[in-house]
Amino acid sequence: MIINLKDFLNNKELHTQYNLTIDKNILDLDSEIRLIEDVDCSVSVYKTDDNLYSEVKLTYKYGDNCARCNEELENQVSTDFNVTINASMEEDDLNVVLIDDKIDLTDLIKQSIYLSKPLKVLCKEDCKGICIKCGSNNNYDECDCNDETIDPRLESLAKLLDKEV
Numbered sequence: 001m002i003i004n005l006k007d008f009l010n011n012k013e014l015h016t017q018y019n020l021t022i023d024k025n026i027l028d029l030d031s032e033i034r035l036i037e038d039v040d041c042s043v044s045v046y047k048t049d050d051n052l053y054s055e056v057k058l059t060y061k062y063g064d065n066c067a068r069c070n071e072e073l074e075n076q077v078s079t080d081f082n083v084t085i086n087a088s089m090e091e092d093d094l095n096v097v098l099i100d101d102k103i104d105l106t107d108l109i110k111q112s113i114y115l116s117k118p119l120k121v122l123c124k125e126d127c128k129g130i131c132i133k134c135g136s137n138n139n140y141d142e143c144d145c146n147d148e149t150i151d152p153r154l155e156s157l158a159k160l161l162d163k164e165v
């Protein structure tokens with residue numbers, strides 16, 4: 001995603017903002033992250049006496065599976081990062097290179113999405129998950145596996161004890 005800063009660099013304004021939508025296919029994230037919608041992105045650019053820097057805010061929506069019950073879900077994440085814009089240094093986490101008055105934030109945006117995506121999400125906070133005994137999804141049909149049943153061995157022991165009383 002390339003932004004042309006030429007107009008901003010040539011005027012006296014100290015701040016400008018670009019509101020952009022990035023095609024989810026352009027970001028081409030690997031299968032670990034399934035973007036559902038295009039990514040909303042606002043890029044603020046500031047001039048200071050000896051610096052040019054940018055604040056980037058992103059909101060993206062992706063599909064995942066609940067960490068407890070494995071149901072499909074959608075999750076939305078908002079994140080942001082700051083970079084210095086400069087003409088001489090190489091791009092890294094803190095710098096983006098200005099070439100012909102343009103910056104390309106694509107790789108930094110991808111990285112930001114990778115870093116901000118939660119490792120685990122739940123379909124709902126109180127997801128009851130899947131029963132490890134019978135495999136039923138307890139959000140839909142609660143099974144009886146966890147009901148207190150008396151272990152048959154203990155039952156016979158109880159009978160034995162009864163007799164002695």
Ligand SMILES: [Zn+2]
Nearest residue numbers: 066069123127
């Ligand atoms: Zn769940």
Ligand SMILES: [Zn+2]
Nearest residue numbers: 131134143145
């Ligand atoms: Zn069960």
